Amino acid sequence: MAELPLYNAPIVGGDVLAYCSKCQGEFSHIVVSMIGKRPAKVVCKMCKGQHNFKRASDTRAKSVTKSSTSAPRKTVVLAADYWEEQIAKKKGKPMKAYSPKQVFLKDDVIDHSAFGVGIVEEVKLSGKILVIFRGGEKLLVHSMN
Secondary structure, eight states: OOOOOSSOSOOTTSEEEEEETTTTEEEEEEEEEEETTEEEEEEETTTOOEEEOOOGGGGOOOOBOOSOSSSOOBOOOOHHHHHHHHHHHTTTOOEEEOOTTSOOOTTOEEEETTTEEEEEEEEOTTSEEEEEETTEEEEEEOOOO
């Protein structure tokens, strides 16, 4: 089975992954204008804000260290990096469209209209699921009949 790309080549009116400084994360955006083959202006699907296109990888911090020589070195794992790692493990697993009425299990791959592709990390007893998306974790309802 061929691997499908999450995003096609950018076109005006199409989707692209970009960094939103208002939302402070990588989210799906709609391309408003382009310069050559590169998006110029985009609209965030989360906050509906319009801004210049910023490639998600341009804003990544690789690691954070303290200036003290005795402090241990800390590495920050970004949600997007963790998400990409988990998605790679789920390659070939069927994707379910998100609906609050649908019942989800741990490790299900879902497609949410606003947040994009996610993986169910935890099923809570209160009818909620913890889902990891490229932009971070979200707590969603499920099995609401």
